[in-house]
Amino acid sequence: MRIAEIHIHKIDLPVKNGPYVMSGSEVHALDSTVVQIVTDSGLIGYGEVCPLGSNYQPQHALGARAALCELAPSLIQQEPLKIQVLNHLMDSVLEGHNYAKAAIDIALWDLLGKHHDVRVCDLLGGALTETVPSYYAIGVTTPENAAEIAVEKVAQGYRRLQIKIGGRPVEYDIETLTKVYEAIGTDAQIVADGNRGMLSKDVVLFSRACKDIPMAIEQACNSITELVSIRPQLAHPIYIDENSEDLSVVIEAAGKRLCDGFGLKLSRLGGISKLRTARDICAAQNIPHTCDDSWGGDIIAAACVHMGATVTAKLNEGVWIAEPYIDGHYDEDKPIKVEGGSIKVPTGPGLGVTPNPDKLGPAVHSF
Numbered sequence: 001m002r003i004a005e006i007h008i009h010k011i012d013l014p015v016k017n018g019p020y021v022m023s024g025s026e027v028h029a030l031d032s033t034v035v036q037i038v039t040d041s042g043l044i045g046y047g048e049v050c051p052l053g054s055n056y057q058p059q060h061a062l063g064a065r066a067a068l069c070e071l072a073p074s075l076i077q078q079e080p081l082k083i084q085v086l087n088h089l090m091d092s093v094l095e096g097h098n099y100a101k102a103a104i105d106i107a108l109w110d111l112l113g114k115h116h117d118v119r120v121c122d123l124l125g126g127a128l129t130e131t132v133p134s135y136y137a138i139g140v141t142t143p144e145n146a147a148e149i150a151v152e153k154v155a156q157g158y159r160r161l162q163i164k165i166g167g168r169p170v171e172y173d174i175e176t177l178t179k180v181y182e183a184i185g186t187d188a189q190i191v192a193d194g195n196r197g198m199l200s201k202d203v204v205l206f207s208r209a210c211k212d213i214p215m216a217i218e219q220a221c222n223s224i225t226e227l228v229s230i231r232p233q234l235a236h237p238i239y240i241d242e243n244s245e246d247l248s249v250v251i252e253a254a255g256k257r258l259c260d261g262f263g264l265k266l267s268r269l270g271g272i273s274k275l276r277t278a279r280d281i282c283a284a285q286n287i288p289h290t291c292d293d294s295w296g297g298d299i300i301a302a303a304c305v306h307m308g309a310t311v312t313a314k315l316n317e318g319v320w321i322a323e324p325y326i327d328g329h330y331d332e333d334k335p336i337k338v339e340g341g342s343i344k345v346p347t348g349p350g351l352g353v354t355p356n357p358d359k360l361g362p363a364v365h366s367f
């Protein structure tokens with residue numbers, strides 16, 4: 001079996017009840033890229049990458065499509081089931097741009113599963129659960145509103161809430177977490193996520209003022225250096241998210257115990273192949289982590305869910321998908337969605353998602 005065609009689609013995903021507010025940005029709509037790999041046997045694999053705007057990380061949507069156009073010609077006529085070989089090939093053609101390579105890698109895993117008639121989670125060692133926990137991210141908002149949403153989400157079944165902080169005087173963040181904790185107590189695990197937007201002095205003030213709130217603080221400062229420098233002064237465990245740019249960072253941070261947990265993202269690391277390795281590194285070091293992506297539709301959501309289903313329960317911090325924040329699905333028959341705070345693992349072969357061609361629209365680039 002050989003790769004016969006590659007098609008790249010651009011899909012607009014408006015944010016429902018937006019904007020989605022983080023410390024450094026407001027997000028009103030997302031620009032997702034879907035990759036379709038067509039083989040000479042007729043099998044089709046799907047991948048997706050959807051950077052969270054252009055200032056969340058170095059990745060951006062136009063960069064993803066440009067990098068995919070750079071990669072695609074080399075992949076035509078290659079054997080799609082040799083995923084590792086094709087990952088090496090991609091690295092030889094283009095330096096970096098893990099996020100674009102992730103879309104190809106995901107599509108190759110989808111093809112491998114379809115070829116063998118098994119699910120991606122089973123290719124990854126087998127699902128430990130058929131229902132993975134999700135978590136809800138509450139954007140930067142007033143203390144009262146955050147507490148109200150927290151109560152609503154706990155009632156819906158969420159057992160982990162991420163509260164966005166930063167980008168404003170730290171007193172508001174202290175009040176926000178205080179109000180949220182007063183409202184939900186220990187009914188859900190709480191994580192305060194600064195999305196790199198806070199000064200180290202404010203993180204110290206925040207943690208000390210909230211010392212009685214059981215929570216983790218995620219990626220509050222811009223760099224690992226800042227996080228490590230203030231860690232002895234904090235009352236809370238810290239998680240690294242945006243700084244886990246590639247496997248080498250995860251290996252170093254896990255090996256040196258620079259953090260207590262990770263927010264791991266498929267596209268940032270380079271796809272399912274790389275996240276599988278990160279999962280195993282975290283298991284070896286007993287470090288909890290999520291299996292997320294920044295945004296996107298059913299394809300990237302399915303990939304995250306398959307991955308999350310293979311993480312041992314004590315280390316599984318959940319799978320975040322964008323579905324609660326966007327309207328519609330690529331596959332209305334087998335949509336990936338959060339219900340009661342968790343997500344069912346798709347049942348079909350591969351990713352278990354078959355996008356409706358009308359939802360993808362015409363390809364913007366074809367090879």
Ligand SMILES: [Mg+2]
Pocket residue numbers: 193195218219241242263
């Ligand atoms: Mg985060």
